[in-house]
Amino acid sequence: MSILQVNNLAKHFGGLVAVKDLTLSIKPGEIRGLIGPNGCGKTTTMNMLAGLYKPTRGDVRYHGKSIVKLPPHIRTAQGIMRTFQIPKLFSEMTVEENMMVPALATSTEKTPEFIEALENKATEKLTFCKLDHVSHLLAKQLSGGQRMLLQIARGLMVEGLELFLMDEPFAGINQVIKETIMDAIMEMNDNQGITFLIVSHEMSSVRRLCQTVCVMHEGSLIAEGSMTEVANDPLVIEAYLGGQNAASDS
Amino acid sequence: MNKTRKQFFLTTVGLALVMALFPMWLGEFYLHVVTIGLFYVILAISWNLLAGYAGQLSLAHHAFAAVGGYASALLFLYGSEALGTPLPLWTTIIFGTIFAGLVGYGLGSVCLNMRRIYLAITTWAFAESFRLWVMSEYEITRGDLGLSTELLFDTSDPTPFFYVFLGATALCLWIVFEIIRSPAGFYLRALRDDEEAAQAMGVDTVRWKRFAFTASSAMAGFAGTLQAHYIGMLTPTPIKFNEMAIILVMVIAGGLRSFWGPAIGAMFIQVLAEALRDYAEYRMVLFAVMVLAIMRFYREGIFGMMRDGVAKLRSQPIRGST
Numbered sequence: 001m002s003i004l005q006v007n008n009l010a011k012h013f014g015g016l017v018a019v020k021d022l023t024l025s026i027k028p029g030e031i032r033g034l035i036g037p038n039g040c041g042k043t044t045t046m047n048m049l050a051g052l053y054k055p056t057r058g059d060v061r062y063h064g065k066s067i068v069k070l071p072p073h074i075r076t077a078q079g080i081m082r083t084f085q086i087p088k089l090f091s092e093m094t095v096e097e098n099m100m101v102p103a104l105a106t107s108t109e110k111t112p113e114f115i116e117a118l119e120n121k122a123t124e125k126l127t128f129c130k131l132d133h134v135s136h137l138l139a140k141q142l143s144g145g146q147r148m149l150l151q152i153a154r155g156l157m158v159e160g161l162e163l164f165l166m167d168e169p170f171a172g173i174n175q176v177i178k179e180t181i182m183d184a185i186m187e188m189n190d191n192q193g194i195t196f197l198i199v200s201h202e203m204s205s206v207r208r209l210c211q212t213v214c215v216m217h218e219g220s221l222i223a224e225g226s227m228t229e230v231a232n233d234p235l236v237i238e239a240y241l242g243g244q245n246a247a248s249d250s
Numbered sequence: 251m252n253k254t255r256k257q258f259f260l261t262t263v264g265l266a267l268v269m270a271l272f273p274m275w276l277g278e279f280y281l282h283v284v285t286i287g288l289f290y291v292i293l294a295i296s297w298n299l300l301a302g303y304a305g306q307l308s309l310a311h312h313a314f315a316a317v318g319g320y321a322s323a324l325l326f327l328y329g330s331e332a333l334g335t336p337l338p339l340w341t342t343i344i345f346g347t348i349f350a351g352l353v354g355y356g357l358g359s360v361c362l363n364m365r366r367i368y369l370a371i372t373t374w375a376f377a378e379s380f381r382l383w384v385m386s387e388y389e390i391t392r393g394d395l396g397l398s399t400e401l402l403f404d405t406s407d408p409t410p411f412f413y414v415f416l417g418a419t420a421l422c423l424w425i426v427f428e429i430i431r432s433p434a435g436f437y438l439r440a441l442r443d444d445e446e447a448a449q450a451m452g453v454d455t456v457r458w459k460r461f462a463f464t465a466s467s468a469m470a471g472f473a474g475t476l477q478a479h480y481i482g483m484l485t486p487t488p489i490k491f492n493e494m495a496i497i498l499v500m501v502i503a504g505g506l507r508s509f510w511g512p513a514i515g516a517m518f519i520q521v522l523a524e525a526l527r528d529y530a531e532y533r534m535v536l537f538a539v540m541v542l543a544i545m546r547f548y549r550e551g552i553f554g555m556m557r558d559g560v561a562k563l564r565s566q567p568i569r570g571s572t
Contacts, residue, residue, distance in 0.1 A: 050450055076452035088447035090440045092507075101440045104433040105452035115433075158452065 001064055003028040003163055003195050004049070009058035010219075011044050018044040020219040022058070028162075031189055031196040033210035033227070035203070037240055041219040042199045043085060046167050049197070050082040051075045062163070077106045079162035081155040083169060085199075087147035091140035095131060095150060096122055098139050103157035122157060128187075129153040130180055145177035152184055163195045164188070170202040178205065185209060203227070215239065258427050261510075266420050273409045282408045287520035288415035289477050292422045294500045294512035296469035299426050302507040303435065304462035305442025307370045310357065311470050312493035313377035314350045316486075318471025319478035320384065320391060322346030323399040339402060343475040350471020351464045358463025362456055365445075374491065381489035396485040399478045411480045418476055419513075422469050427509065429465065438462055492534070496523075499537045502544055505551030514553050 002025040009022040019041040026032050034042050047053040049060060051072035060068045067075055081102070090098050099122035104110070107118070126132045129149045134142060142150060148169060155164055166185075170178050182205060188194045200206050206213060207227040215223040215230050217239035223230045230236050273281055297311045322342040330336045357376055361369050384391045391397055403410045429435055437458045440448040449455050478484050496519070504515020519537065526533045544551055550558075 052446060052449065071454075071456075072449040073452045073454045076450060082450050084447070084450075088444045088450070090443035090447065092443050093436075093439055097436065097439075101436050101448070101453065102451040104436055105454075110433055154451065 002026055002061075003030075003063060004197070005059075005061040005064075006045075006049070007059045007061070009045070009048060009060065010056045011041070011048060011053060012056045017219050019048070019055075022216070022219070022221055024214055024221060024224070026163075026195060026197060028195055029189065029193050030212065031185065031198065031210050033206040033213035034197060034199045034216065035201070035206060035213055035230075036216035040216040040239075042216055043167055045216070046082060046165050046197075046199060049165055050080065073105065076102065076158060079158065079160045080165065081158045081161055081163070082165040083148070083151040083155060083167055085168040085171060087144075087151050089139035089142075089147055089150060089154075091138065093139060094135070095126065095137055095139060095142070096135045098150060098154055099126065099157050102154055103159070106157075106159040118157070125153050125156045128156070129184055145173035148173055149177060149180065149184075152181060156188070161192075161194055163197070166196060166198045166200075168200055169198065170200055170205050178202075182209060254431065255427075258424075262420055262423055266416060269416055270413070273412060278408055281412050283520065283524045284517075285408050285412045285415050285480065286477075287517045288412075288419045289473050289480075290497070290500060290516040290520050291419050291513045292473035293470055293497050294504065294516040295422060295426050296466040296473075297497050298501050298506065298508075298512040299429065299438075299469075300462050300466035302501065302512070303430055303442065304438040304459065306358075306361075306459060306462055307366060308357075308361075308373040308463070308466075309370050309491070309494050310373035310377040310380075311466070311497055313380045313489050314354060314467040314470035315474030315477065316384070316484070316489045317353050317380065317467075318346040318350035318474035319399075319484050320346075320397070321349040321471070322475040323397055323478050323484055324390065326400050327397075336400070339400060339479055343472070343479070346475035346478075347468050347472040350474065351468030354467020354471075355460055355464040357467070358460045361463075362459060374494075377489060377491070377494065381486045384486040384489065391484075391486075394486060396483045399482055399484055401482050402476070402479040408480075415476060415480075418472065422472070423513065425465075425469070430509065434458065434461065495534070496537075499541055502541050503537075503551055505553035506549075508550065508553045511551050511553030514556075515551060518552060 004026040006022055006024045009019060010017070011019040022045060034045070036042055044053060048055045051067070051070060055068060059066055062078065062080065067078070090101060100118060103118045103122065107114070123132065123135070126135050129152060131146060131149055131153055134146060139147070139150065152169065155161060169181055185196060186209070189196060198206065198210065210227065212225065213227050213230050214221055215233070215236050217235070222235045222239060223233040272284060276284065293311060293315060300306050300308055300311070322345060325345050326337050326339065326342045329342070357373065361372055364372055385393045387393070388395065402414060430438070437448070437453045440451065440453055441455050441458055445455055500516040500519045501512040502515070503519055504513065505511025523533055526536065548555060
């Protein structure tokens with residue numbers, strides 16, 4: 001059974017159709033890429049999957065059950081976490097406090113011993129994401145790459161995390177941090193069986209991480225397959241390069 | 251007991267013990283000034299919980315004090331009349347507190363999707379509507395003529411009232427401390443910093459917004475009930491925006507988002523306002539300039555200055571030492 005099944009999902013903003021009849025299925029333990037030119041509806045899709053946008057129509061099923069009417073915090077409590085393209089951190093809170101928010105919000109136990117265990121877990125995850133040396137800083141004091149790393153580290157604090165939705169995790173960050181993020185994704189996938197849906201423009205990173213890639217264009221899914229397959233798909237070439245360029249190239 | 255909690259209790263108990271001696275040192279007038287100062291301390295710390303910690307810029311906090319005061323006074327008046335015997339004041343005080351909390355819950359629910367200026371305007375409109383209601387429903391509230399209220403103690407000496415306000419302030423400080431040290435404190439601050447991210451991190455933002463409104467309004471209502479049964483008279487004047495501006499000035503001067511800052515700011519402004527009484531409305535001009543200066547040069551307010559000053563002194567080597 002798929003961990004995530006999206007059926008005929010659509011989102012309209014007034015007369016603008018951002019996503020139309022999107023259908024896709026992700027298996028547990030997969031690292032799936034979602035690519036497409038700017039404005040094709042990738043982030044809108046992520047927002048609908050995370051519950052921040054209400055779809056105009058269609059259904060989202062998580063472990064076979066519809067979650068389309070669930071608010072974002074319930075989806076998170078069920079093991080779905082997301083990161084944002086422009087990192088959304090709690091800027092006036094320390095890095096360590098940022099880590100504690102999802103941990104506390106998604107666990108039912110609140111005893112001092114349990115909170116102490118969460119603090120230890122936060123230290124461990126910060127070390128894993130190479131942020132332990134900045135744990136005492138305010139989130140607003142971090143660099144762009146560190147912010148992105150913190151978003152990922154924060155996701156690891158969710159109790160029972162199963163599906164990680166990442167929106168442009170490699171955008172605007174240096175190669176060293178990019179490698180750290182990729183290592184973290186592979187480690188989480190291999191050792192904890194976490195499923196990923198990654199929206200990215202970084203084709204090399206997508207190629208390295210994702211077994212299957214979905215391509216969106218003008219709100220619709222136009223191709224699905226391995227990176228090599230989709231890269232040679234005429235529809236994808238046309239979407240990225242435009243009809244005329246595609247024609248002249250061929 | 252962890253270190254922070256221990257520090258809080260030691261500081262609060264220490265301050266309360268020192269202040270408990272005030273009736274021996276201060277005359278009736280200055281004791282009255284400090285008692286009113288304690289009323290403002292409760293308003294300032296509870297508004298800081300809502301605006302400073304949860305980021306909900308409500309401009310109706312002064313109205314919640316009045317809601318509590320009128321609820322308690324009217325229940326005493328009409329309830330006692332209906333029962334044929336005076337209601338115990340503690341019951342009307344509890345009623346006023348709960349009623350203000352419920353109205354806060356209602357206002358918080360109405361404002362769930364509003365942020366910043368929209369929230370400020372809506373809450374200000376609520377406060378103005380309540381003031382106009384009090385003025386126009388004079389058959390119930392006696393409007394501008396003022397509603398006489400039963401006094402907590404049958405004396406003109408402010409001493410027993412002072413002790414009640416001192417206890418109430420310590421109680422509210424403790425409540426706010428426990429809230430911000432608990433997971434709720436994390437949720438409120440997350441909500442303030444980025445509501446969308448808080449939702450995505452599993453925080454039920456609807457619930458915690460309502461909680462912030464309810465808790466802060468109940469505390470303001472509590473202060474309002476005590477004030478009503480101390481002064482002995484309720485009028486619509488304290489529901490004017492001036493009163494909210496005073497609370498704002500107190501919190502910003504003391505240090506928005508800090509725990510002790512608003513309490514320090516409230517007492518400082520109250521004492522300063524009394525010292526400058528001869529200058530009447532010019533005091534507000536001075537306070538406005540003070541807020542501008544703090545926002546421009548030192549956003550952490552008086553508390554931030556004190557904390558940084560102490561830190562600087564500690565970091566300086568003692569003269570003569572190597």
